Amino acid sequence: MEPDDIYLIDLWRVLCRRWRWVLGTLVLVLGLTFAYARVARSQWEASGWIQIGQIAPTPSGQDPKIETLLRTIERLQTRAFQDAVTTGAGLAVTSPEASLYRASLKLDPEPYANLIRMKVRGYSARQASDLAYATANALAAIHRQIGELPLRLAHQHLDDIRKDLRIALEDRDRLTREAAAGGMGGGVAAIALSRKNDDIRGLQQAESDMVARLIPNYTFETSMPWPVYVPADKVSPHPVMIWAIGLVMGLLLGCGVAVARDAAGRARRVEPNAADAALTVPGRRDR
Template sequence: MANDDEIYLIDMWRIVVREWRWFIGVGLIVVAATFAYLHHARSQWEATAWIQIGQVGSAPVGQDPHVEAFSRTVERLETRNFQDAVLDSVGVPVDGPAGRLYRGSMKIEQLAYANIIKLRVRGYSPEDAKQLATATATVLQDVHSRLGAMPLALARDRLDALESELKEAEANRRHLATEATGKGDTAALAAIALATNNAEIRGLEHARADLASRLLANYTYETSTAWPVYAPKDRVFPNTLLTAGIGLLAAAFLASLAAVARHALRVRPVRAGVSVHAA
């Protein structure tokens, strides 16, 4: 036997029809509140930057050639000092609404296989979001330029030294080649020294070519954005379709709840009266 307190769909429909004023009233209030929120909520836009971490190709074999490890770069991006430096660079108050939104919305994703960090930040306009994402990449580039300045300078000094040693060895080879054309012990010793000198020159040429190739743009480059910063025209918050859908569902639920509550209050005195009469 069914419990009298159970409510079936047909019963719900009858209650809604009977209490239609409450159903429509509460539903309209929730819908109005939803669209008022959509109208007055401050819109936010999101920009995405793909930052390629710089590297110095002359790093010793087995060591990370990047100017800064990915994990340390992510930690740097998340620090308050770095974020404040970015905000200061574009004239945004660090404790203002735009500054708080920038810090709170920052999302970082490591794409180590592509040597890229994907960065997303928000602003109160597409232009603001794009400016903040660009400034983040620029400030990081400045920091990494300072970190990589010394290793790069040492590599270039080493290349200059190899060039100097190679020129000296080639001049010595010309001298030894002249002496080796003579006769006697001096010529024999010069021939032996010439063979050693040729091996030295080959080693220097190989080292110079290897270091020069490591300093090419393929292996040595600064931190920069891999592609232009992207900021879509559509806002990301509030999401109109999602918010409207949730609002409509909430309106239907709360309106039904209000109708049921009103119906329960209406029939309670009737049941009480019937119980007293039966007793």
């Protein structure tokens, strides 16, 4: 057995000798735990989903979303955006409520579903819910500005298609009358009428595709598809967890203090004996 080895039985004997230190440290830690449980403010957590808006009539090969998922998450994590949300909710940016909002905001993207799961905390269930809605509304306002020009261009393109279709229909009616009149001009009109019918079918197909892309199924604003959910129970502080952590920490600190106290006591007992041994010269008697 090495002199520096420590066995469990020895540790148990130390704790039995110094049980007062273990108990005293445990009581002190539990007292601090009780004070924290009474002083700590209760927190509620709200969770919700944000669906990024999209404009379907986009050039081929481009993402129809108003803003990509990654850029949206980066925007939500910026201090400027978070300060704008808290200010819009009537909170000062230096207030504890705003600090809790910034620290608790968690984002979990779902790329294949075009969704972002959001979690945020507040010092009341109502406050947590309001901050979640304020976050989604602030993002929707920004996306509305970004998508305003592409959406206006899409509607303008649809108007141009309908204008061309109206002119093509008028030309077809004219060519139909000319073809019905017969003669040499009627033969040319019949050929032109056949081509005009092809143009009309193409314009009608383009109009149908554009209208289908602009319906709410494919073109929509950023929003929350489902209401925000806030559990009835607070998420922090959790009484059972707090007391369990306090108990474990108290026992660990108590054992550490007891061992340190016992080691310090042994060191004080060894020092006088070492000093007496140094004064004694081996092999010499006093005269």
